[in-house]
Amino acid sequence: MRYVTIKDIADALEISKSTVSRALAGDVSNVSPATIDRVRSKAREMGYQRNMTAVNLRTKATKVIGIIVPEITTPFSMSFVSTVQDAMQPLGYRVLIAVSSEDPKRERQNLDMFETGRVDGILVSATHNLANRDRFENLVKSNFPIVFFDRTIKDLQCSSVCSNDSLMSFFLVEHLIYTGRRRIVNLTGPTYIENSLARSQSYREALEKFHIPYDSRLVVSSGLSVEDGAMAVERLINDGIDFDAIYCFTETQALGAKRTLQERNISIPDEVAICTMSGTQLSSFVFPQITAVEQNVAEMARIAVRLLLEKIEVPNSPQQNIVLHSTLVARGSTSADDA
Amino acid sequence: MRYVTIKDIADALEISKSTVSRALAGDVSNVSPATIDRVRSKAREMGYQRNMTAVNLRTKATKVIGIIVPEITTPFSMSFVSTVQDAMQPLGYRVLIAVSSEDPKRERQNLDMFETGRVDGILVSATHNLANRDRFENLVKSNFPIVFFDRTIKDLQCSSVCSNDSLMSFFLVEHLIYTGRRRIVNLTGPTYIENSLARSQSYREALEKFHIPYDSRLVVSSGLSVEDGAMAVERLINDGIDFDAIYCFTETQALGAKRTLQERNISIPDEVAICTMSGTQLSSFVFPQITAVEQNVAEMARIAVRLLLEKIEVPNSPQQNIVLHSTLVARGSTSADDA
């Protein structure tokens, strides 16, 4: 088992390696058309296959970029990934995906894997605000092309693109209030997720605007999984806490909340409304009864790609933090809409 | 943006590159424990990341194997792939997946991609009996580690593992006859798929065994997609051809057949029974009303892995063709079962 090399072709044609290399690369201005033809057909004849490991070593580029996502269960990630692929394929890039499963250790391994594989750039949605901060800081300091999307790292001087969490969640809670809700549960994300804080902040501000008293029992810290969301709501019910709406940090939590309510035969949204920020339009099929504000994922992906390419092409381009003022389209309906 | 190299570490520690390389590789018998420690901590301190492109070029191995499948819609492929991954991960191999979408052109591109990427071996389920035969022949001739599974290439001297199509389909048709069916449709696969022939052959043999006359109108050549299956059955109905069972070449066809029957309000399996060979046990959830014979996919995957590793490790190991005499478990039921 031995591959044909450009040297083999060069020897067979009694020309130099460099000419073969040029011919194969289609360097029209430096190789005669006749030679190009001879080389090309010889290569085909001999079954030549370019050795990418050698090319990558030599050119110091792989034309591969990596995406690291915390999870792959919501449509958000899938949608983001496929938009990135559509955008980068025409530019000659391949896209590799790695899932961290909400685990900073895994995230670190994924970063390692992409670095040892010498990907040309990384798009990452972070699992944790602190855990891998040092790692990310080093990456940025060494000028490695990396762009954060959706879930960022607090105060890190690195390009990023995300939604305007504060504003959007403010409008969501406001929407609940407009539609007659008063006892609104806030399923917050873990404090180690940067977005979590902003969204909870907005919850308080919306309440204040409408002079609704803040009840700490309604603010529940919950994990990110469907199970976590389900359990949190179950605990509220068991504790006999009265509520007429749930504002969730993530889609997965919303899914869990919905499950618990259905198990308890609590009608949605007549008795309790659920709302969250949603990854994609697709989600409306998954969560028909859940009011959601759509993030523009495709837009986010395209911006992320643009920022990354800029970094790859211009090694010292400035860091940019883009905040998406997405169209605020509240979908679904709460019974109070009709009132 | 510049990566730390072993030379950087060597210079910083004022030792040679080779010692650094050995220390990093954990070559305990050739490097003093003290040196290993010094090197390791220096590497961490400097943020060293192994350059796999260089390693792969030097060692002429990537520890990556590629799987090429014609489609990824049935559970068969997913199941096969994940079993392979589970088997190879502990051995230090990564697994890459490429989908040909039933298109020989795509298949060729996938082969090219894997070769230029210098994967250590390829597992392939072929799209077409002839289209890429030359390509496969060259691969085998050059002694490249490649193993076929499920869909093979006729008369190609290459290791492979597949089910006993003839026997299993014979039993399936026999099962239909036992349960009272007489006018059995045979949705054959395209002739360019090797397995197609064997399965249709068995259909005839089963009929002959029970002295049921062969009716050529009941034998319909159909594409592989769900749509193809649906259209084929629609045509039969429109042509006023009478039948009480459909024997499909693939799961996807069976799914299409089911759809058409349901649209026409023809009850399954009371009026018309559907049967096919099934990729996995999972399929029973997808096709509750379809009688199926399970192939042992996990077993097939493990054997494929074994054959491939043999080829990778022993460059000149003999070709082996393994036929899986799977446990014949007909699932689902036809109404005639009760009769």
Added chain:
DNA sequence: ATGAAAGCGCTAACAA
């Protein structure tokens, strides 16, 4: 238009 030569970062003989 073509060739000679250097070197990407690493491993693995061979030497010491």
Added chain:
DNA sequence: TTGTTAGCGCTTTCAT
């Protein structure tokens, strides 16, 4: 135990 050296296959500058 450590160092020296060669070379994996390719691209690219510099000569010609």
